[in-house]
Amino acid sequence: MTLLPLQDQTCVVTVTYGERTHLLAQVLRAAFRCGAACAVVVDNGTPRPAQEALASLQDEFGADVLHVVRLAENEGSAGGFHAGLAHAARLRDMRFIWVLDDDNVPEENALSILLARWKRLGADERNAMMSFRADKRQYRKVLDRKTLHWIEPDAFFDFNLAHLWNGGKRKAAIREGCFELGVAAYGGFWFARSWLDRIALPPQHYHLYFDDYAFSQQIPAAGGHIWLCPDSRLHDIDESWRANRRAIHPWLDSGTEERRVFCTIRNRLWLERSLARSLTLHRLNMALYLLVKVIAPNLGTMLTRVGSAPAFLRRFRLIRRAFRAGLS
Known part of the structure; x- marks a missing residue:
């Protein structure tokens, strides 16, 4: 050494x-x-x-x-x-x-x-x-x-x-x-x-x-x-859980542990809220991110996995809980 x-x-x-x-x-x-x-x-x-x-x-x-x-x-x-x-x-x-x-x-x-x-x-x-x-x-x-x-x-x-x-x-x-x-x-x-x-x-x-x-x-x-x-x-030397993002956004992937998704969203909001200058712009960016980065690119995948609809619904509920926790 x-x-x-x-x-x-x-x-x-x-x-x-x-x-x-x-x-x-x-x-x-x-x-x-x-x-x-x-x-x-x-x-x-x-x-x-x-x-x-x-x-x-x-x-x-x-x-x-x-x-x-x-x-x-x-x-x-x-x-x-x-x-x-x-x-x-x-x-x-x-x-x-x-x-x-x-x-x-x-x-x-x-x-x-x-x-x-x-x-x-x-x-x-x-x-x-x-x-x-x-x-x-x-x-x-x-x-x-x-x-x-x-x-x-x-x-x-x-x-x-x-x-x-x-x-x-x-x-x-x-x-x-x-x-x-x-x-x-x-x-x-x-x-x-x-x-x-x-x-x-x-x-x-x-x-x-x-x-x-x-x-x-x-x-x-x-x-x-x-x-x-x-x-x-x-x-x-170990693959990140986010590495599969090309297949589907990790927030929507049922293989991603719920705790990871929840803490990622909640904690990011905790960080960002302390720096926000315009709460209106921050909220607008949140909504657009969900639409442009999460929902739109994965809409086709979700539509072709009709049998997974309950799982996707649970994921969106989890995401909503994480947003509420981060903003509370």
């Missing part, structure tokens, strides 16, 4: 659940090859076999290198990363935190590239960095369109009728080959540990989805910056 210089030491924070330690092991080994000094793994209510596998990993790397924080039950990504970052905040000998999902395998130079770009940006701890994940559509759009990925006021899931008259999406700043972000997902987010003394930990009541955005958006709000670094690459 090759460590970065002492003054640049980085701690990985990740959360695992279910029977995923075979994925986690690949992530940890790759992160340590990159130069990470230690890792905090949150055991998010895993079953006994996974706990035993985690114990074996801790034996392999050493308890001083691999810290395991066990939660009695699965508290979702929000509760898991809240616990992991709280533990990492107490590791005062670590200067940086690198947040990874338990299926994000970094390339061998991913961490050293982040550090090098951070130094070229001025070695300023107000700057946070983000590794690139090719499976993330929002990051591919940033590179292709040079637009800012953020929670845009009055937009709903980035859909904003105002783009017809306000010039469209805001352009991203570009410095040293890195692209400005307004929010960041957990997987690949690298920042100075000192930020954990200044901003709130992920909101546990989100449970799943957009708790990473609620956490990361505090950095730009406090005068910092987040920079997407395309040359620092992670590879996802």
Whole structure:
């Protein structure tokens, strides 16, 4: 294991659940090859076999290198990363935190590239960095369109009728080959540990989805910056539940767990409501998004699956409940 210089030491924070330690092991080994000094793994209510596998990993790397924080039950990504970052905040000998999902395998130079770009940006701890994940559509759009990925006021899931008259999406700043972000997902987010003394930990009541955005958006709000670094690459070794969107929108797919759909919609609304400047425009964008992005593209599929009408009806009821919860 090759460590970065002492003054640049980085701690990985990740959360695992279910029977995923075979994925986690690949992530940890790759992160340590990159130069990470230690890792905090949150055991998010895993079953006994996974706990035993985690114990074996801790034996392999050493308890001083691999810290395991066990939660009695699965508290979702929000509760898991809240616990992991709280533990990492107490590791005062670590200067940086690198947040990874338990299926994000970094390339061998991913961490050293982040550090090098951070130094070229001025070695300023107000700057946070983000590794690139090719499976993330929002990051591919940033590179292709040079637009800012953020929670845009009055937009709903980035859909904003105002783009017809306000010039469209805001352009991203570009410095040293890195692209400005307004929010960041957990997987690949690298920042100075000192930020954990200044901003709130992920909101546990989100449970799943957009708790990473609620956490990361505090950095730009406090005068910092987040920079997407395309040359620092992670590879996802487990397929996202959103990957089937070409067949049918995941909100309407009966194979998508209801909890995922509910939390996605509710939590996004929680985020957006706090930034809305015009409630009327925000509501209009919500209605148009449902019509243009969810209903219209999938109308043919729904009509050809007549036998699935009760299932689609249940889904629309679920979506309505999620909207009500997000707006209440």
